[in-house]
Amino acid sequence: MTQLDTAPARPGRKRDHTRDPEILNAALDVLAETGYDRMTVDMVATRAKAGKATLYRRWPSKAELVIDAVACLKVGDRDAPLPDTGSLREDLVSQIKPHSIDDGQRKLRIMTGLASMLSTSPELARTANETIVRPRIERNLALFERAVERGEIEPGLDLELIAGLSTALAANRMLLEGKPVDRDFLVGVIDAVVLPALGIRADIPA
Template sequence: MTQVDQAEVKPRLGRKRDHTRDPEILDAALDVLSESGYDGMTIDMVATRAKAGKATVYRRWSSKAELVLDAVACMKQGEIDLDDLPDTGTLRGDLVAMIRTPSIRDGERKLKVMAGIVSMIARSPELAAAAQEALVEPRARANRIFFRRAIDRGEIPADVDVEKLCIIGPALVSYNVLMLGRPVDRDLLVENIDKVILPAAGIRAEP
């Protein structure tokens, strides 16, 4: 085979994929998902929101399911730093110290994303696992530390169900946002702590 023939059969490398726009596309996917739900979401809608070409999105994700899975998984980034949690000396103080304006906004967005993928979760164990890890576990891990500290201090009984206590707060917030359409603010979260979570943990409300 001549050098010319060898050159002709040499495989050509495809164009290297550009991943620099991935964060914008994934963020746009989360916005569309929270607004339209999985069934109402389309790749066109995501591309428009991200100001990207549809072909650009499809070169990176071959299906809507793949895009949603990556978008949900990326929400885990920037999760709570367990090495930098508040330690006020009381369970109430720790829980209240976690109420910050950015975390409230982030929490509401996560709830809307969760609502958007409900129809898909039952059909996709992989998506269900990603949602649990990205949307639920970050705050649950922090809460477990707070409740276990309280047990170690003797502030709450050692036999309390820590896992159930971790669920109460998010469940109340979910009901207000998704069922009642009410925004979550600091007053609501403090009220949940004082009137529901602490009594459930065995701490009587102050008169």
């Protein structure tokens, strides 16, 4: 037995994950711009100013990179305190802020980019739902349930269904009609669709 045979094995080089958030954010940007089918790992590496080999060591396939990127997608105001104005309309409207509009439009573009893959990857579809769709629905549900408690909404309505209306209509407007999802549109959805579905007449300020 040689000295080489008996020498202790050198520990493997530790991978540096400090740039992972930057790389994953670059992947989301490329995905939103090009869609999954046209997206390449080279594009992500160029956007993140990282070596392609570095990405492949961390994510052996484009699919794995995209799933991780979507899983790490920031959820905007999900953890921010819910507004409590005493009026459901004002609570809903107060959530419409410039940064939340920009964040919502980016997420819609990401969903569009994922469209070709969602039907073939249950894991990705589940991840996209959890990070893009559910946070907004859950915030709306919390506001609706509080409105029920104070007697503003009659009990027995399908709150889950109604909580997803604004997201569905925003997606249709942006992705199919090619129109901006701005503050006026979102407030209009609240007044013309969400509140009537909840049995509330919108008292729109003059």
